Amino acid sequence: MSFRNLILTALFGVSAVFTQPADLILHHGKIVTVDPQFHIGDTIAVRGDRVIGVGSHSDIGKLAGPNTRQIDLKGKTVLPGLMDSHSHAVDASMYEFDHPVPDMETVADVLKYIHARAAVAREGDWVVLTQAFITRLRDQRFPTRAELDAAAPRNPVYFGTGPDASLNSLALKVSGIDKDFKITDGKPGRIEHDANGEPTGIIRSGSRLVKIHSGEKKPTEADRLQRLKMLLADYNTVGLTSISERDLGDDGIELYRRLHDAGELNCRVYVMYSVDAQMPLDQIQARMLKAAQSPLHRYNNMLWVRGTKSYMDGGMLTGSAYMLQPWGISKVYSITDPKYRGMRYIEAGKLYQMQKFALQHDLQFTAHSVGDGAVQGMIDGYSEVNNDFPVRAARPCITHANFMSAAMIQKMKELGIVLDLQPDWLWLDGATLRKQFGEERTAYFQPYKSLFDNGVMVGGGSDHMQKIGSL
Ligand SMILES: [Zn+2]
Ligand SMILES: [Zn+2]
Known part of the structure; x- marks a missing residue:
């Protein structure tokens, strides 16, 4: 039995170590422990930041003292806290700070959104969309440079998808990315070209090369x-x-x-x-x-x-x-x-x-x-x-x-x-x-x-x- 199993098994029931009364007892619920045996009790006792017992009300109820707060769960379920091993909460919380961003399922949805943003932006302000993944769009492709030009002719557009992006002509121009442009900073990046050697607007791992100037409001x-x-x-x-x-x-x-x-x-x-x-x-x-x-x-x-x-x-x-x-x-x-x-x-x-x-x-x-x-x-x-x-x-x-x-x-x-x-x-x-x-x-x-x-x-x-x- 591993050390972890040992702790969880000991928890199911009353641990002899804790002689002081519980601060909190939740009873008459469904306490799902997710220990290896998947024990489910009806009562849980907590002291400080530790669980000191899980089991039946008749056992765990004994951990109550005069100052213990007791809550009748009336059949509700208690789960261990879930862990998300990969989040970008700070960024996610600011994603819609300036304006709501609708769900987009097709390239047409993307172009409609960009057109709407361009309509409220000042001339020359960037229209930026990130976190729309092309393989999750029904069309499964980047919006093209020409499509982005048509959606926002007066504004540079940056359509970012993970580390890669599709830009319109104005965005390429403002960033100085033309036929002859070469990446010279020694960092990763790749600029896709068409048969005539013109940039297609697709840039991989090159967001640093794009001179975005956003007109969006700045958070305090x-x-x-x-x-x-x-x-x-x-x-x-x-x-x-x-x-x-x-x-x-x-x-x-x-x-x-x-x-x-x-x-x-x-x-x-x-x-x-x-x-x-x-x-x-x-x-x-x-x-x-x-x-x-x-x-x-x-x-x-x-x-x-x-x-x-x-x-x-x-x-x-x-x-x-x-x-x-x-x-x-x-x-x-x-x-x-x-x-x-x-x-x-x-x-x-x-x-x-x-x-x-x-x-x-x-x-x-x-x-x-x-x-x-x-x-x-x-x-x-x-x-x-x-x-x-x-x-x-x-x-x-x-x-x-x-x-x-x-x-x-x-x-x-x-x-x-x-x-x-x-x-x-x-x-x-x-x-x-x-x-x-x-x-x-x-x-x-x-x-x-x-x-x-x-x-x-x-x-x-x-x-x-x-x-x-x-x-
Ligand atoms: Zn990540
Ligand atoms: Zn990642």
Whole structure:
């Protein structure tokens, strides 16, 4: 029996350790423990921030003292708090700050929205839409440069889909992206061209090259706090009591810190601090050190800066995930190069240095790694660090890990690598991916059974990025 099972089993019933009366007793309900035996009791007793007993009212009721608050649940159900292992709550809470964004199912919906935004924008102001995923549109394609021109002739348009984007002619012009434009900053990025060498408007991993000037209203700190509180309250309504913020900077951490200090943080937050892997290694290490030395890096069961997050590759929704085999020519993803394998952002030597530095400083490390090429790269890096010191205790993580192989699963098991997966992508994107890659290459797309059979620990996360109330 594992240690964890032991604790849960001991909890079912009254633990002898607690002789002091309970602060709170909930009785005549259905208390679902989700322990290995799936015990269900009718009464639960709580003291401080600990559950001190679950079971029958006749047993657990004895933990009541003169000052115990007792609530009759009248048959209602109590569940353990749910954890979302991947959220962007700070960003999601601000997504509709300026104006509501309707659900869009087709390219026509997208164009209609852009046209409507252009109608209320001043001439020259940008119309920006992010988080509309092309593979989830019924048409399964980018809106074209010409379509965006027709929808908003007087405004630059940025249609962002994950790390990639489609721009209209004015947006290209304002950003100085023409036939002769070359990426010269040494960072990742790819500009698609048509047969005449003209930019098609599709830019991969190049949002930094686009000179967006938004005319949208700017939030105050009070706005941001208020909206974040609203979103966390919304999470609570569906049972979420813990989230992992999987890419948070100083401003976001500060918002949580203020809520926590005010006693208003209603959700546990496990923070993965954002580290831009495109910076030089010494700057990366300085930033990691900042996280390691933060007072919030000390264990705290409400707000804990636990590790760092970087980006290994692009996305599977947009055709830039880094794969071991070529993606294959595709209309949906606008891929014309038969040898194209997607985009990898951190080369092996640097990745090893980053992983080692983070784990050495008691920081969990993770990187957005979608394709099997990226996942393999992460495993190779951890494997190399494991030659220097055992990595298991630091819970080395891989985020997304959508594609893998049986051999990779064995390595994860061997090294103690944990995963942060998004189960809803199975049904949202599985069919589109199977069309692109075929049966064989999708056999190990989010292979939960193989992972669980091998004892690989998997956190389930939504990757929530937009709107309050959309989860
Ligand atoms: Zn990601
Ligand atoms: Zn994410």
